[in-house]
Amino acid sequence: MKLTKLLDTSTLSDDEIQTAWEEAYERFETQEEEIQKFVKRLEFVGQKDWKRDAQTVELFCGRCNGIRALEKLGFTNLEGVDISRNLLTNYRGKAKLYQSDCRILPFADKSRDIIILQGGLHHLPRFPDDVEQTLSEIHRVLRPAGHFVLIEPWLTLFLRLIHFLSERNFIRKISNKFDAFAAMTHYEKETYYRWLGQQSEILLLLKKYFTAIRLSKKFGKIIFIGKRK
Numbered sequence: 001m002k003l004t005k006l007l008d009t010s011t012l013s014d015d016e017i018q019t020a021w022e023e024a025y026e027r028f029e030t031q032e033e034e035i036q037k038f039v040k041r042l043e044f045v046g047q048k049d050w051k052r053d054a055q056t057v058e059l060f061c062g063r064c065n066g067i068r069a070l071e072k073l074g075f076t077n078l079e080g081v082d083i084s085r086n087l088l089t090n091y092r093g094k095a096k097l098y099q100s101d102c103r104i105l106p107f108a109d110k111s112r113d114i115i116i117l118q119g120g121l122h123h124l125p126r127f128p129d130d131v132e133q134t135l136s137e138i139h140r141v142l143r144p145a146g147h148f149v150l151i152e153p154w155l156t157l158f159l160r161l162i163h164f165l166s167e168r169n170f171i172r173k174i175s176n177k178f179d180a181f182a183a184m185t186h187y188e189k190e191t192y193y194r195w196l197g198q199q200s201e202i203l204l205l206l207k208k209y210f211t212a213i214r215l216s217k218k219f220g221k222i223i224f225i226g227k228r229k
């Protein structure tokens with residue numbers, strides 16, 4: 001029975017907010033649960049048709065479970081980018097990691113086959129400028145025949161229900177997952193809720209840089225697979 005105290009973010013420094021958010025993120029699901037979730041997502045987005053040695057980058061890779069899922073599926077040529085040194089230190093493996101800001105990617109033009117981005121754009125501070133800058137960087141780095149895979153929160157009915165439940169203290173007391181979710185959204189609330197409120201503009205930005213191969217909006221997520229324009 002635990003209810004984490006949510007601190008007033010106006011009294012915290014950016015680093016303290018980041019640390020509190022990372023603590024909740026670590027608590028939300030175990031590494032094994034997260035890897036399994038990513039394996040299922042990769043199956044949904046068509047990984048079986050991708051070459052195992054495709055040059056594949058996971059942006060905003062966090063504690064690298066997306067990379068571990070790719071490894072589990074046999075991908076051999078993997079790189080990850082995240083701004084948090086703390087989260088990147090979780091990883092022990094063959095992928096090459098870059099502690100870097102995804103708004104300026106450390107890669108040459110048209111040099112990567114697959115770029116995957118799960119749950120990162122909604123963290124960026126300036127909307128729409130940061131989102132556009134990141135998408136234009138992905139467009140720059142992706143090979144013409146390459147694939148861009150985006151998975152981000154999306155305000156569906158399902159997500160509204162999750163928000164409703166995670167705002168109830170009695171639910172948070174009996175569910176560590178809802179408690180962790182409430183803490184994560186609390187510490188990222190400024191960028192998270194702004195992102196959720198900008199659906200048309202986000203779709204326009206995606207279509208500016210990429211041709212959609214697949215677009216789905218279900219269970220609180222947008223899944224977009226595109227090729228560079």
Ligand SMILES: C[S@@+](CC[C@H](N)C(=O)[O-])C[C@H]1O[C@@H](n2cnc3c(N)ncnc32)[C@H](O)[C@@H]1O
Nearest residue numbers: 060061062082083084100101102118119120123
């Ligand atoms: C919600 S987590 C997603 C992590 C992972 N993709 C996942 O789905 O579990 C967001 C990640 O974005 C990272 N991040 C935030 N701003 C960033 C930036 N400007 N450049 C690179 N990474 C950033 C954070 O450190 C965090 O790991």
